[in-house]
Amino acid sequence: MADETLLSARGLTLHFGAIPALVDVDADLWPGEVLAVVGESGSGKSTLLNVLAGRMAPDAGAVWYRDPIGALHDVHAMPAPALRTLHRSDWGFVHQNPRENLRMAVTAGGNVGERLMARGSRHYGDIRAEAISWLRQVEIDAGRVDDFPRTFSGGMLQRLQIARTLVTHPRLVFMDEPTGGLDVSVQARLLDLIRTLVRRLGIAAVLVTHDLAVARLLAHRIMVMQRGRVVESGLTDRVLDDPKHEYTQLLVSSVLSA
Amino acid sequence: MTQSSALPPAPPSSGGVSNEISMLTVSGLNKTFVLHLQHGLKIPVLSNINLSVAAGECVALVGQSGAGKSTLLRSLYGNYGADSGYIHVRHDNETVDLATAPPRAIVDIRARTIGYVSQFLRVVPRVATIDVVAEAARDTPPEEARNRAAALLSRLNIPARLHALPPATFSGGEQQRVNLARGFIGAHPILLLDEPTASLDNANRDIVIAMIAQAKAAGTAIVGIFHDTVVRDAVADRLYHVVPIQDVI
Numbered sequence: 001m002a003d004e005t006l007l008s009a010r011g012l013t014l015h016f017g018a019i020p021a022l023v024d025v026d027a028d029l030w031p032g033e034v035l036a037v038v039g040e041s042g043s044g045k046s047t048l049l050n051v052l053a054g055r056m057a058p059d060a061g062a063v064w065y066r067d068p069i070g071a072l073h074d075v076h077a078m079p080a081p082a083l084r085t086l087h088r089s090d091w092g093f094v095h096q097n098p099r100e101n102l103r104m105a106v107t108a109g110g111n112v113g114e115r116l117m118a119r120g121s122r123h124y125g126d127i128r129a130e131a132i133s134w135l136r137q138v139e140i141d142a143g144r145v146d147d148f149p150r151t152f153s154g155g156m157l158q159r160l161q162i163a164r165t166l167v168t169h170p171r172l173v174f175m176d177e178p179t180g181g182l183d184v185s186v187q188a189r190l191l192d193l194i195r196t197l198v199r200r201l202g203i204a205a206v207l208v209t210h211d212l213a214v215a216r217l218l219a220h221r222i223m224v225m226q227r228g229r230v231v232e233s234g235l236t237d238r239v240l241d242d243p244k245h246e247y248t249q250l251l252v253s254s255v256l257s258a
Numbered sequence: 259m260t261q262s263s264a265l266p267p268a269p270p271s272s273g274g275v276s277n278e279i280s281m282l283t284v285s286g287l288n289k290t291f292v293l294h295l296q297h298g299l300k301i302p303v304l305s306n307i308n309l310s311v312a313a314g315e316c317v318a319l320v321g322q323s324g325a326g327k328s329t330l331l332r333s334l335y336g337n338y339g340a341d342s343g344y345i346h347v348r349h350d351n352e353t354v355d356l357a358t359a360p361p362r363a364i365v366d367i368r369a370r371t372i373g374y375v376s377q378f379l380r381v382v383p384r385v386a387t388i389d390v391v392a393e394a395a396r397d398t399p400p401e402e403a404r405n406r407a408a409a410l411l412s413r414l415n416i417p418a419r420l421h422a423l424p425p426a427t428f429s430g431g432e433q434q435r436v437n438l439a440r441g442f443i444g445a446h447p448i449l450l451l452d453e454p455t456a457s458l459d460n461a462n463r464d465i466v467i468a469m470i471a472q473a474k475a476a477g478t479a480i481v482g483i484f485h486d487t488v489v490r491d492a493v494a495d496r497l498y499h500v501v502p503i504q505d506v507i
Binding site: 030033185188189191192195216217220221234235237238241242244245246249250253 | 295338339
């Protein structure tokens with residue numbers, strides 16, 4: 001067990017006008033660990049993800065990232081080019097809507113290869129081979145490599161986004177409702193895919209979801225948010241099966257079981 | 259509130275030659291559920307639990323329905339939190355208190371030291387049965403894990419033609435056997451069994467009895483809930499009575 005965190009946040013606070021989106025939030029993530037952030041719409045979970053990833057600045061508090069050689073970086077004090085480099089190399093971000101991440105006018109293979117080129121790969125044959133290998137890993141037929149994303153279904157687009165994100169072997173992936181808006185049959189396959197890849201590649205992930213079942217299947221630890229505050233956190237199955245906080249008890253008892 | 263009693267004549271547990279290694283030691287464990295949605299209703303379930311389990315020993319939790327057997331078993335897995343007391347677990351030749359261990363430590367303890375067979379199979383939908391079992395093997399190359407999973411499933415009478423199917427459509431008894439394969443493949447030094455034979459026929463029950471005996475012989479410390487007295491008598495070295503707490507006003 002590594003003792004040093006990959007990502008740490010302390011005292012994150014952010015208001016949108018009078019609305020508290022984040023109130024004094026602390027978070028830690030260790031290498032290879034999946035942390036779920038759950039809560040209802042408006043609880044601040046997506047805001048937290050964006051602040052952790054440096055995409056949105058907090059009013060107060062700080063986020064530190066530890067790079068592969070062990071140096072700590074204050075994410076919100078980094079120069080913009082350094083943060084962009086981080087997002088292109090060590091980090092990945094999976095959006096709920098894959099269209100936010102994909103380039104719809106570029107082929108599927110191009111979408112995956114582009115991340116490699118941004119990282120410095122130049123050999124066309126290698127890039128294409130790697131892109132095809134990743135399409136296969138996310139169960140997209142290699143014959144679709146030259147097709148445009150607009151010809152893909154929602155589930156395929158999400159898998160393409162995951163291939164594009166993971167092709168550079170990030171150490172840390174931020175995921176915002178990655179299975180939201182998909183048919184349940186597609187969701188199950190995507191869940192299995194994410195879990196397998198995260199485990200095999202030893203990737204750490206922060207996963208925002210409103211679906212407690214998704215959190216249970218993917219996450220080691222869980223944070224429950226309500227009105228911008230973390231009301232409970234801990235081992236995923238303990239928080240879900242033995243919830244202490246009133247709000248967690250309400251969330252858990254409100255789930256329909258099929 | 260609770261007591262330990264020996265089933266057959268107890269082996270001499272005191273005296274100088276005891277070389278038993280305690281794998282799991284519970285002391286003064288208390289657990290009360292507080293239901294905030296029911297106006298903060300407090301339901302005390304466990305009070306001053308004291309229990310020690312040695313390597314190679316099987317302890318059966320007994321007590322009437324609702325006495326807290328499952329709560330105790332879940333507490334031993336860290337699934338339920340403890341209010342007070344300690345749960346000392348031998349993990350990597352060190353003693354770790356599960357009652358106060360941070361979540362990451364519990365994840366590690368479950369990966370390598372404590373296995374659990376629950377009554378219900380909870381898995382990612384649409385994953386093949388063989389993979390459901392193989393992924394529970396710790397520190398094993400994928401190929402070997404799949405081979406061991408196939409062997410275990412076949413031993414539990416899940417025929418090879420079903421291995422590639424997801425277990426969702428399996429019968430209750432088949433799902434339970436998949437769960438058993440998942441629990442046993444890791445060969446954890448501590449194994450917790452929650453009604454492992456509840457929906458099995460006699461033939462499969464006997465296979466599970468043999469597997470438990472084999473695990474004990476290999477030094478596994480086992481705590482289980484066995485309503486089936488045939489199974490209990492066959493595997494348990496000791497009974498631990500969980501006594502319901504009288505309602506407090």
